[in-house]
Amino acid sequence: MKTLQRRTVVIVGGGLTAGLISRQLTDKGIDVVLLERGVDHSNGAEARLPSQRDELRWDVYQGLAQDWSVQTYSLRHSSGETALPIRWMESFLPGKGLGGAANHWNGHTWRWAEYDPTLRSRYESRYGKKAIPVDMPIQDWGVTYEEMEPYHHLFEKLFGISGRAGNIKNKLQQGGNPYEAPRRDEYAQKPLEPTEAGLVFQAVAHRLGYKPFPTPAANSSGPYTNPDGQTLGQCQYCGHCERFICEAQAKATPGVLLYPMLQQRKGFETRLNSHVLDVRYDASAKRATAVHYVDLLTGQEYEQPADVIVLAAFTMSNTKLLLTSGIGKPYEPLTK
Amino acid sequence: MKDKTDHEDNPRRGFLKRVAVATGSIPLAHGLVGGAAVGAVAGPVDAAAATRSPIAEAAGYTSLSPEEAAFTEAMVNVMCPADSFTPSGVDCGLAIYIDRQLAGSFGKGAKRYLRGPWTQGKPQHGYQLPLTPEQYFKAGLGRVNQASLLRNGRSFDQLTPAQANAFLIDLSSGKVVDAELDLGAWFNQLVYPLFEQACFADPIYGGNHDKVFWKAIGYPGLPATNTVNMVQFRGKPFPGARNPKSIADFS
Numbered sequence: 001m002k003t004l005q006r007r008t009v010v011i012v013g014g015g016l017t018a019g020l021i022s023r024q025l026t027d028k029g030i031d032v033v034l035l036e037r038g039v040d041h042s043n044g045a046e047a048r049l050p051s052q053r054d055e056l057r058w059d060v061y062q063g064l065a066q067d068w069s070v071q072t073y074s075l076r077h078s079s080g081e082t083a084l085p086i087r088w089m090e091s092f093l094p095g096k097g098l099g100g101a102a103n104h105w106n107g108h109t110w111r112w113a114e115y116d117p118t119l120r121s122r123y124e125s126r127y128g129k130k131a132i133p134v135d136m137p138i139q140d141w142g143v144t145y146e147e148m149e150p151y152h153h154l155f156e157k158l159f160g161i162s163g164r165a166g167n168i169k170n171k172l173q174q175g176g177n178p179y180e181a182p183r184r185d186e187y188a189q190k191p192l193e194p195t196e197a198g199l200v201f202q203a204v205a206h207r208l209g210y211k212p213f214p215t216p217a218a219n220s221s222g223p224y225t226n227p228d229g230q231t232l233g234q235c236q237y238c239g240h241c242e243r244f245i246c247e248a249q250a251k252a253t254p255g256v257l258l259y260p261m262l263q264q265r266k267g268f269e270t271r272l273n274s275h276v277l278d279v280r281y282d283a284s285a286k287r288a289t290a291v292h293y294v295d296l297l298t299g300q301e302y303e304q305p306a307d308v309i310v311l312a313a314f315t316m317s318n319t320k321l322l323l324t325s326g327i328g329k330p331y332e333p334l335t336k
Numbered sequence: 337m338k339d340k341t342d343h344e345d346n347p348r349r350g351f352l353k354r355v356a357v358a359t360g361s362i363p364l365a366h367g368l369v370g371g372a373a374v375g376a377v378a379g380p381v382d383a384a385a386a387t388r389s390p391i392a393e394a395a396g397y398t399s400l401s402p403e404e405a406a407f408t409e410a411m412v413n414v415m416c417p418a419d420s421f422t423p424s425g426v427d428c429g430l431a432i433y434i435d436r437q438l439a440g441s442f443g444k445g446a447k448r449y450l451r452g453p454w455t456q457g458k459p460q461h462g463y464q465l466p467l468t469p470e471q472y473f474k475a476g477l478g479r480v481n482q483a484s485l486l487r488n489g490r491s492f493d494q495l496t497p498a499q500a501n502a503f504l505i506d507l508s509s510g511k512v513v514d515a516e517l518d519l520g521a522w523f524n525q526l527v528y529p530l531f532e533q534a535c536f537a538d539p540i541y542g543g544n545h546d547k548v549f550w551k552a553i554g555y556p557g558l559p560a561t562n563t564v565n566m567v568q569f570r571g572k573p574f575p576g577a578r579n580p581k582s583i584a585d586f587s
Contacts, residue, residue, distance in 0.1 A: 050586035053558045056537040060529075061442065072449040075461060084457045084464055087449040193563075196571040237566040238559075248560075 001292075003303045007033045010291055010306035012276045012321065013313030014038075015100020019254035020155075021310060022262050023228075031267040033304065035293055037275035038097030041245055042255055052240065052247040059243040064104045065093040073316060079333045093243070094314045098272065099255035101314070106242035107218035107251050109161045111152045114181035117141040145181050156188050156216075159252035160224035160232050163187035163216030177213045192221045192235060218252035230257045273297045279309060279325040288327065389426040391545060397432075399439035399470060403491075407477050408434055410493035414500045415531055422548050425534075433534035433543030434473075443470030459521070469526060476522035479514040480507065487512075538583045550580040557581040 009025055011018045014036030022032050045051035046063060057063045066089075074083035095101035115122050120140045123131055132138055155161075165186045166176025191214035194202065198214075205212040219241060220232040233250040241251055249256045262268045273296040280290040280303065290305040311318040322328050389409075397405050412425025412434070422428055437443060445468035454466045467475060484492040488499060495503060506512050508528070510520030534543035536550070544550065550557055554573065557580035559565075565574060 049560055050558055050583040054538055054583060056533055056541060060533060060537075062447065065447075067447050068449045069445070069447055077458075077460060082455060082457075084453070084455055084461045085449050085451075086461075087463050088447075193566050193570075195566075199570070234563055236560060237562040 006305040009308045011310040014098045016102040018312040019258035026265040026268045033269045035274040040098045047245040114145045162189040162221035220250045397435045406493040429543045429545035430534040438470040547580045
């Protein structure tokens, strides 16, 4: 075990969250080191023709997803059942490598509905205090849509989202989603071209009196330059989005828009092949002091002290790290 | 392609031929002779293997035993018979595909969690056997052959196409039972997906020979740019689908 020199911020995981956090921190001149257990995919077969189009490799065999032989989840459907390991995942696919699951995301980009963050109070005001059963843990989030709107806006501009607005400043817009929360302006880019199936659906939906609208998508309808000066290519409609890396750089991902920029910034360091095992925790001070990780290239273990430790390795991995580090109280489903 | 109907020096084939005569129907494996026209990869063929598909013959099996290969060939030929759409399953490379997957990292359980505990949960817990996919394929195949012997008095590869088809339908609906293995799950969750991949995966993996399935469904393969095509050919047949491109065409 080697103990390394103290850093200001260490981020566990190199996906979308880590990329966005790093963008904000390094912009303020804050020193960030990022630990990612996978590799940089941007020059691999997964990001290049012709192998990028290999559905067997990337889709069926989940070439970009977490390796279940190393770390998986256990599953039970009730507290009376014995949980069993999930041996192969299909329901959702955490990613591995710089860019994380956002490398192989499909690109659908919805804002929260205006009522999502205040659902409990909304139901209570409409149906009464007793409408929500006592064991239903639905909560208000402590933040409103209005407060989040600037960040939705920023993200959509950064990621060049293609779509059509349905509600600009509470004024409904023809052809957009009439139920969406009010937005300050139009989407960053025009919508993608509809497919034949989309046109058929649109015609039928209109005839039935519905209001079909194009799905807001991070699949770039045109060439695009974002506020950071980072660029996206134009979508080539090949259909290899979810479970694939877009070789045309037309799908907005941290690997295209964030990490190449961050790696040019002073005070930002990425350590790949670095698998974090646990967080060093000072229980008396109630303070996380360092992360313990293994360099997968050499097997060497390191302790990286930091002032701030960010867990950005996906909810399940974050929770596992907290549990293995003895931080917090494990969830017990039999307690209220 | 030379005439390969003479196979008296192949005892199994000879037996199959006799069975065919006795039952008045043509056993599945006999159908392997057909579809020779697509056998572009055929290499030298020895006399003992004269009835084998040129594709299977040129490639050879790396995981399957002769009995397992006979089962697999018979199965893919029932599930994909030679007709106006495609040559037989074997001649489409489907058995070779399955063999290569079993022999490779998939068969060895790559990326799967393969450690204990070994408790058989509910179906909703998913696969929980301590077997790699290759081991599972072979274990199930053996049990299915036993069930075929019990039910029909013959191993699966010696059934007539109609018998084999009925048997596979029963197998997929859980009506072929074994004391230990859920053979319905074996077929539906392991074998059928392999068959489907064999048909539609890129031909570099040994199936979908000559992109026959891509042509059948009008999939153009790997053109890199479709932005203009997307608009120009919306709702119309895409000419590029007549000549799909595979990974090998760009390599």
